[in-house]
Amino acid sequence: NMLRQESLEHKAHFTLSPITEAELKRLIKAMNGKSAPGTDGICHTIIETYFDFIKHPIIHIINSSLEFSTFPNIWKIAKVIPLHKGGSTVELTNFRPISLLSILSKLLEKWVKHQLNSYLENHTLISARQFGFTPGVGVEEAHYTLTKDLYEVMDKKSNGILVLIDLAKCFDSIDRDRLISALQRHGIVGRELSWFKSYLSDRNQLVSIDGGESDLLPVDFGVIQGSTLGPDLFRVFINDIAKIPIRGKLYLFADDAAFLFDHSSWQEVFTRANEDMNKICLWLNSQSLTINVNKSKYLLFSRTRDKDSHPHKLKLHFCNSGYMACECSEIERVKSAQYLGLVLDENLDWKAQINALVKKTRKFVHIFYTIRNCFTKSTLILLYKALVQSVLSFGILWWGNAYSSVLEPITVLQKAILKVLLKKPRRFPSAELFHEAKVFTVKQLYIKHALLYYHKHPETLDATTPSSSEQSTRTMRLTTQAVIPIPSSRLQTTSRHFYHNLPYILRTIPTTLVHPHSFSRSAYKKSVFSYLVATSPSECDAMTSS
Template sequence: MCSRFDWPGGVEELTIAPLPWTDHHLIRFRITAPPNLRRGGGPKMVRPRRLMDLDGFLTALGEFPATSAGDPVDALVALWNKEAARAIDTVAPERPLSSTRAKPSPWFTEELAAMKRKKRGLEGVWRSEPSEPNRTRLCSYLRAYAAAIDAAKNIFFAANIASAKNRPAELSRVVRGLLYPVPQDGIPDNSAARCEAFARFFADKVALIRSGFDTILTAVSEDVARAPACPILMDSFQLVQPEDVDKVLGEVRATTCILDPCPSWLVREARGGLAEWVKVVVNASLREGIFPASLKLAVIKPLLKKPSLDPTQLDSYRPISNLPFLGKVVERVVAAQLQAFLVDTDFLDPAQSGFRPGHGTETALVALVDDLRRELDRGSVSLLVLLDLSAAFDTVDHGILLGRLAGMGLGGTVLQWLRSFLEGRSQMVSLGDTCSAPQPLTCGVPQGSVLSPMLFNIYMKPLGEIIRSFGVRCHLYADDVQLCHSFPPVTKEAVQVLNRCLASVSDWMRANKLKLNPDKTEVLLVSRKAEQGIGLQPVLDGVALPLKTQVRSLGVLLDSSLSLEPQVSAVARGAFAQLRLVRQLRPFLGRSDLATVVHALVTSRLDYCNALYVGLPLKTARKLQLVQRAAARLITGAAYRERTTSLLSQLHWLPICYRAQFKVLVLTYKALNGSGPIYLSERISSYEPGRSLRSSGEALLSVPPASQARLVGTRDRAFSVVAPRLWNTLPREIRQAPTLLSFRKALKTWLCAQAFED
């Protein structure tokens, strides 16, 4: 109900009259209502995808003009944008489309609509003449209509799942979209003023952090930031061939930016006919040492951090950057050559696991937990400090980074290209059809770029050396910095060493324009007894860091006793929540599609960092095993009380404890064959008997004796102890497998035989 003052057009000729046959009154009135404008206001210009024919697009684009082969790279990019836009306009010109909400039932086809109309007709016939033949005909058609709906849902859901089959994150979004197709309201206000407010907010956030460094005078800043001199080892790029371009276009993700002249998926699908166009642009950029200026503009989409946050507040959003597709192709070519150079020169810090081949969060956590377990076994106390940095990628100083790049042996055209890639960038915020004015970026590495993590690792290179100079171990994953200091419980002075290390780290961060957050930095005490942490409180920038009994490190909950019970409980809760989500799709998916969804949303959670689960107590591992059993029942349709051992064998799923062993053995194989991190290969060594024995040449590993690992729990769970023990139990032919793929296949078959031998 609303009063006459609430309605925007006003209420006129209002009359209230009683009715003789009821105690209710009849209300009559006249209102003037505004037009029902759809959200987004006005039509939106779109290109029908069904008209985007690959052959037609290539024909309209034509061959690359040979007369332009020697033009500067900026002119070549402008030519590509012009010709690609002309070609897509020819094949699929833009059409106005009124902005409407998503269909609540996107699987509802025209055939179903026709069947629904016929159903309504049969219902009308039966109501007008309720005879038995009419009722039988209606019931039969209702069953056919219900079967057609189920078939349409199966086809629609299967097609959507197949489109994201090998991308778990995308598949998760697809599943949620299938279950809840009506989108939530986005940013409440997408006006031009709101757009400009977002642009200023994101720019001011970085400027505020940088302004704090300018007011801090650090005596060591110049020495810390200076890169050591190094002879030039790489001064030019290797030019690419059409087959190289075809490979890169097949690898890059086809995300379209509003600055792209045509859809990225179309360029990727038509890469065979576009290789010459892209090759000329890439080679011109590499040869001239210039990153095209038109590809330096990033489009920012604000994304709400959490659904529970206030959508009207600017700080509730994080900026998500979208870069032009052609720029990503050029970056990927440079990244491949720069990565090969880093591997050949072994420049990166050995403790750095972020965005490196053969490295990852799991390898970093395996090494960290192995250190903590071995120290706990020796009776030592360990302090794990997890540093928190504010917008680390956005505050990187270009001058310091270029100095580091020169210090590692880059020069000539290579260094010139990297300078051009970093400098002269800008970003604008996009909300709906509204964009803000571009904001210049004077610092930081571009978000969304494949090169940015690599450049950030180079930027952070000196930090590990500084930390280790104090006898403190460190584990790095991009901007996640973790310090681990262990000492006997009676040595209270050891915390002073950690404090001096933290002070040096803070000085280095300030000198390199990186901001530490002492209030968000966490410290985990790892010891046998909680009272051993009394008096052990590190200090960072004058802020005392309280000791915690539980912290989250790279997505894994670590507790003081390293029992991993909080982590297992959290994983089980999250996996069961995903199972409940998937269960709603079960009636509309075939077994293979259902297994794909379960693997992406449930099994992936069980397998994340499951090398840490080796040796878990049965009562703890049972929580994860219950999830796996429920998933097996969901896929096979088995009854609740049916035994799951045969179901797991049928699905070829290893039980939880064997999955953990599988992961440990795979990491061991990689460490022994040079495809894993050096910090893992250093923890295991080959068994070399003192005299000639039958075990010589068996590719066995040396198991630490009991004097080095006294606790039974440590012997069963520390990587440096359990990896050799498990490795030595493998048959010789598996240990000597020539490739990782053959090793994984043989290992899984052998473990399945061990798990289901009964």
């Protein structure tokens, strides 16, 4: 069996503990007070206001549910509200279904979620290749791992294939019996497994439109939409894909899957990719999961010029025949594609990402021209930060240190928006513009996010000890105590990745900021902000030069 699906043997199995009054109070305070109620009509405000009167019945219900492995049937009903996304109201595809569950059921789910996440983390049961729905790990970590690996493929003169798989309606199509089996393989057995069986079974929903409600209909597949536990159960279910013995690397974020294969020979890398995609497709098929062929793409990464001349193809295999002879669907090769909101291109020069940013933010020149007389300057700056700077900040760790010629379109557009906002002439000096607006340039935003990532993951480049790395051939001395290894790179393009560029940022900043452990997250963020405010844009440009 290629998945080696034998039962996992753990020294300890998952156990559910009863909730206390203090824990219940903490969960209620942490909940979003604006969440809409389910079919019972009980809102968060009622629970919070009358907590002292209803706390004991709630505690009794939650603990009885855990003790007897029974999830209350009244909490298994979802109220679905069709939310219009735009377009014609007679087209069902223009509506997004929003599932509303009982607030009380979410309290029970949150308590189970807290214990389940602790168990999975303490026993390291979730693959390190999963980046979604994992505490402390998110889009930035997924982008970091993938881009670093792509640069390494280019730097070592290898040939790489990046396959981006789109899973069709993955959350809605999960077989719940297979989900229960996945929970068992992760050490959830006995009373706790019975509780999850009860939680997943006999689910119903109704549709509510303008106060009118439909009849109840059963929901037999998928994780529970609108639930608190749904994402955690999904990552347990999909975790088995990381156990498939492939020769490539997996990058999994929720239902977005990417695979990277590399080898010095194009023939060999395509052979490996096709053989391993066969294993992946067979596993997905065995789990009743469907790949959206039209939305799945692949890109080629190489320093060689022959990547466009090879005759090989990449297919989504659902058969055991040789990939050249079978009639399985081919995956389309593209020169650029979006992965978790970041546009990757085969040259890793980030031109496609910059073009996408320009297209997305160009409209704000007209918008701010229209509204600049309606708001105060401070309000306009707040709107700029919410509408423009937030867009510029996304993924900036990966594209923010691109060549200045590549960055020019977005830097010019950023200044154009600010000049319109502040009513400045076209030739107004850039340094004065950013000083008056009190906002960061693209390079300053890059440095800010680089340092904040370093604070969150100091292991990225530990500046507190004179450590060495297999990839490091030289070091940079910051102080008499701190020596930072500098990763070597053959390509100038590779040296612009955040991983390679971080030492050059750390050599310039105050020594106190080099040691992130001495700051809390908020304190470090405040210190970085203060430092960048006091540092001119030209100085920030020089900081990232290697």
